[in-house]
Amino acid sequence: xxxxxxxxxxxxxxxxxxxxxxxxxxxxxxxxxxxxxxxxxxxxxxxxxxxxxxxxxxxxxxxxxxxxxxxxxxxxx
Amino acid sequence: xxxxxxxxxxxxxxxxxxxxxxxxxxxxxxxxxxxxxxxxxxxxxxxxxxxxxxxxxxxxxxxxxxxxxxxxxxxxxxxxxxxxxxxxxxxxxxxxxxxxxxxxxxxxxxxxxxxxxxxxxxxxxxxxxxxxxxxxxxxxxxxxxxxxxxxxxxxxxxxxxxxxxxxxxxxxxxxxxxxxxxxxxxxxxxxxxxxxxxxxxxxxxxxxxxxxxxxxxxxxxxxxxxx
Numbered sequence: 001x002x003x004x005x006x007x008x009x010x011x012x013x014x015x016x017x018x019x020x021x022x023x024x025x026x027x028x029x030x031x032x033x034x035x036x037x038x039x040x041x042x043x044x045x046x047x048x049x050x051x052x053x054x055x056x057x058x059x060x061x062x063x064x065x066x067x068x069x070x071x072x073x074x075x076x077x
Numbered sequence: 078x079x080x081x082x083x084x085x086x087x088x089x090x091x092x093x094x095x096x097x098x099x100x101x102x103x104x105x106x107x108x109x110x111x112x113x114x115x116x117x118x119x120x121x122x123x124x125x126x127x128x129x130x131x132x133x134x135x136x137x138x139x140x141x142x143x144x145x146x147x148x149x150x151x152x153x154x155x156x157x158x159x160x161x162x163x164x165x166x167x168x169x170x171x172x173x174x175x176x177x178x179x180x181x182x183x184x185x186x187x188x189x190x191x192x193x194x195x196x197x198x199x200x201x202x203x204x205x206x207x208x209x210x211x212x213x214x215x216x217x218x219x220x221x222x223x224x225x226x227x228x229x230x231x232x233x234x235x236x237x238x239x240x241x242x243x244x245x246x247x248x249x250x251x252x253x254x255x256x257x258x259x260x261x262x263x264x265x266x267x268x269x270x271x272x273x274x275x276x277x278x279x280x281x282x283x284x285x286x287x288x289x290x291x292x293x294x295x296x297x298x299x300x301x302x303x304x
Binding site for chain 1: 133134137141169170175176177179180181182183184221223224225257
């Protein structure tokens, strides 16, 4: 079973890469881009058929490694 | 005094640290990350570099390596642990130190000498050190220290802010903050002050002909304090 995870910076945490991408897009005449926040996307292939169990394992992985909860939030999709 | 320097795949300041420790009289041993035990040590050093290619987040993969369990046990029993640069990043990822080192504010890799102010001398690392302001070298892409407001308050209340970026005279402001770190933080202690993480490299400042000697002050002083 494949589980997908998105890790993003928490609101209010400085994202210099997102800012640089936004400024570049503005410079390319994409004038209506107000803000960009960059994140990470994981596709996790688990040897598990029960979706609930799989998601709970992935949640554990997010807390222990995939995200640093000081500055990041995770979303399992 | 016995010291151990842990080598991770991608560490690159391990040898410099070994040279510096030995120069000031430590009996140093190099320890591989895949080992499970650490030889008897008075201090363990996590050196700078790019452990595991900085994959995922700097220090995050190293913080789960085999040797780390022993490092955490050593810290919890009061043993001294010094993390420099990537070592500091690893310490935050293990949870031994609060907060995280984010990418530098202006997205540039910074490699230059800076001045840092010693904020607290009530610990084994800086007790009796002869200078209040040290000139040390920094070389990093992720040195922008960040923590929550509650953690910052707790760091301040317990005098856990070890060193802060400043100018030659000790003035701390944005102009002399190279990477955007909150409150100009360059290094912090844990609550018991046996664990120190800092971005500047004292091991690069131990030769009057090549660099400066403020790193020598740090190591000489540390050895004295451990005797």
